[in-house]
Amino acid sequence: MAQSTVQAPSLFRQLLVHALLIVVSLATLYPVLWVLKMALTPSKAFSTNPSLIPDHVTLQNFVDVVSTTDATGGWLFGRQLFNSLFVSLVTSAVGITLACTAGYGMSRWAFPGRNAGMSLFLVTQMFPGVVMAIPLYILLDTLGLLDSLTGLALVYATTAIPFCTWNLKGYFDTIPRDLEEAAMMDGADRFTTFWRIILPLARPALVVTGLFSFMTAWNEFILAATFMGDERSFTLPVVLQGYVGDFGTEWGRFAAGAILVSVPVMVLFFTLQRYLVEGLTAGSVKG
Numbered sequence: 066m067a068q069s070t071v072q073a074p075s076l077f078r079q080l081l082v083h084a085l086l087i088v089v090s091l092a093t094l095y096p097v098l099w100v101l102k103m104a105l106t107p108s109k110a111f112s113t114n115p116s117l118i119p120d121h122v123t124l125q126n127f128v129d130v131v132s133t134t135d136a137t138g139g140w141l142f143g144r145q146l147f148n149s150l151f152v153s154l155v156t157s158a159v160g161i162t163l164a165c166t167a168g169y170g171m172s173r174w175a176f177p178g179r180n181a182g183m184s185l186f187l188v189t190q191m192f193p194g195v196v197m198a199i200p201l202y203i204l205l206d207t208l209g210l211l212d213s214l215t216g217l218a219l220v221y222a223t224t225a226i227p228f229c230t231w232n233l234k235g236y237f238d239t240i241p242r243d244l245e246e247a248a249m250m251d252g253a254d255r256f257t258t259f260w261r262i263i264l265p266l267a268r269p270a271l272v273v274t275g276l277f278s279f280m281t282a283w284n285e286f287i288l289a290a291t292f293m294g295d296e297r298s299f300t301l302p303v304v305l306q307g308y309v310g311d312f313g314t315e316w317g318r319f320a321a322g323a324i325l326v327s328v329p330v331m332v333l334f335f336t337l338q339r340y341l342v343e344g345l346t347a348g349s350v351k352g
Contacts, residue, residue, distance in 0.1 A: 164229030172237035186227035236270035272340035
C-alpha cells in the first residue's frame, strides 16, 4: 500500500506568509509604539508625525505623572494606584467567592428556577453598567458610600458575580461527578469534596475568571467618575481623564499615564499565562 506524502510548502510561499505576518504584527503594534513615542516626547502638543522615533527622548512625562501630590503634600499617584488595586482585587475576590458556590450549585443540582436564574444572569450582561448609574448613585448616597472604595467595589461586584457564575458553572460541568461520588464513599462530606477536589481541579477557570473580573474593574471609568468626587478617591482611569481638558490636552502625560496604567495588567497577564492557557483549553480535553 502506497504511503501518501505531504509536500512541504515552497520557499516563496513561506516567505510570503512570513512577510504577511510581519506586516500584520507591525500594524497591530504601531498604535502602542506611537503612544510610547508620545510618552517619551517632551511636548504637550498632539503629534501628527507618523514616525515612531521621537526627536528628543525624555522621561519627564512619566516623572510628572508619578510625582503628583495632593493639597497636603501627600503622594497622590500612589494613593490612586492603591485605590485601583484595592477596588479591582476586592471585586475579583467577591466575584470569585460568591460565584464558586453559586456556579457549583447551578452545575450539580436541578432545582426550580435554575435555568431562569442562569438566563437572568446572562441578561444582566447585555446592559452596560452606566444604565444603572442613577439607581446605584442613589443607593450609595443613602448608605453613605459615595467617595468610598468599598462602595465602588460593591458596585463592580454586582456585574462581576453573574459573569463569574456563568464561567465557573460551565467549567464545573466538565468535572466528572464520579470524583465526588468516590470521595463521598470514602467518608468525605459535601464541603470537603468541594474544597479539596472540585476547587483544585477548577484552578485554571478560577484564574481566568478572576483575571477578567480584575481587568474589568481596573479599566472601568464611567461609574468611578460618577461616584468619586474627591481626587484622593480616584482610580487610575479617572486620573487619565483629568489630562483631557476643555481647552487642551496634555498628550505626553496622558500617554505616559496610559502606559503606567497598563503595566500592572500586563504583568499579571504574563504571570498567570500558564493558567490562562489551561483554562481556555480545558473544555476540549476534559470529559
